[in-house]
Each structure stands twice: as structure tokens, then as C-alpha cells.
Amino acid sequence: MANILGLFALLSYIASLLPSLIKAVFPSTKKNKFLALLLKHRRHIGVAAFSLGLNHGVLLILKLQLNLLDFHTYIKYVQGFSTLLIFTLLAFTSHDEAVKNLKVKWRKIHQLTYLVIFILPWHILDKMSGHWTYITPGAVSLSLGIVCLFITRQYKSKLKINQSSSK
Numbered sequence: 001m002a003n004i005l006g007l008f009a010l011l012s013y014i015a016s017l018l019p020s021l022i023k024a025v026f027p028s029t030k031k032n033k034f035l036a037l038l039l040k041h042r043r044h045i046g047v048a049a050f051s052l053g054l055n056h057g058v059l060l061i062l063k064l065q066l067n068l069l070d071f072h073t074y075i076k077y078v079q080g081f082s083t084l085l086i087f088t089l090l091a092f093t094s095h096d097e098a099v100k101n102l103k104v105k106w107r108k109i110h111q112l113t114y115l116v117i118f119i120l121p122w123h124i125l126d127k128m129s130g131h132w133t134y135i136t137p138g139a140v141s142l143s144l145g146i147v148c149l150f151i152t153r154q155y156k157s158k159l160k161i162n163q164s165s166s167k
């Protein structure tokens with residue numbers, strides 16, 4: 001059950017990122033209704049990713065009987081705890097009042113989501129190493145796909161900046 005929740009957390013997280021990444025990489029998709037729907041509900045989808053990820057983590061802590069007072073637990077599960085910490089910050093600042101009060105800081109906090117893009121494949125590969133299920137290859141592929149989309153978006157953004165500065 002915990003791994004299923006982890007998969008749903010991953011799918012929700014990807015659904016929250018997909019609209020902006022797809023539109024940046026493939027500009028012809030700007031009028032896509034499905035992407036517009038995801039974009040409209042992005043905040044709720046992101047909070048769902050946090051909730052599912054939190055439940056994934058809690059179930060695994062209980063199942064594995066992890067000692068949260070042992071520093072080594074945090075070292076061994078650094079990817080999961082890091083992702084959960086970032087998701088917590090994002091979830092607790094995902095409302096209009098936070099946007100209004102935090103202003104520029106809100107944007108910086110929410111850019112932490114791009115760090116999670118790189119942590120998730122590492123987390124999946126590390127924690128599922130040696131005991132893959134039928135779900136694992138799909139989860140790894142999806143998480144690496146988002147990494148590729150993000151890198152392509154960054155590359156295209158840099159190209160656009162370089163082209164405009166050379167004119």
C-alpha cells in the first residue's frame with residue numbers, strides 16, 4: 001500500500017509540473033485543454049502530492065519500524081525526508097495569503113520544487129534497489145522523463161536569452 005501511495009504522489013507531482021514544462025518545451029500545446037485543466041488545478045494537485053507523499057512516508061515509517069530519534073535513519077532516508085520537507089513548505093505556502101505576504105520569497109520557496117525533480121529518481125532507484133516491482137520501471141521512467149523535460153526547458157530558456165542578448 002505504501003508504494004502505491006508513493007506512485008500516486010509521484011503521478012500527482014508530475015501532473016502539477018506538466019503544464020508549464022510541456023508548454024515551455026512544446027509551445028504549440030499552449031491551447032491544449034487537458035494542460036489548461038491541470039494548470040487551473042495545479043495548486044490542489046500539488047497539495048494532493050504532498051498528502052499522498054506524507055501518507056507514503058508515514059506508512060513506511062510504521063512498516064519498517066524506523067527509529068526517528070536515530071540520526072542514521074535520516075542519513076539512510078535523506079531523499080525521502082528532503083522531499084517531504086520541501087513538499088511541506090510548498091503545501092503550507094500554497095494559498096493566496098502566502099503569495100500576498102511572502103511576495104518574492106514565495107517564488108523562491110516554490111522554486112524548490114525543481115530540486116525535487118532530481119531527488120525523486122534518486123529516491124526511487126535507491127529505495128527500490130534489489131526489490132523492484134512491476135511499478136518501479138514506470139515510476140523511474142516517469143521521474144526521468146520529468147528530469148528530461150526540465151533540462152530541455154532550461155536549455156531552451158538559455159538559448160532564448162542568448163539569442164536576445166546577441167541582437
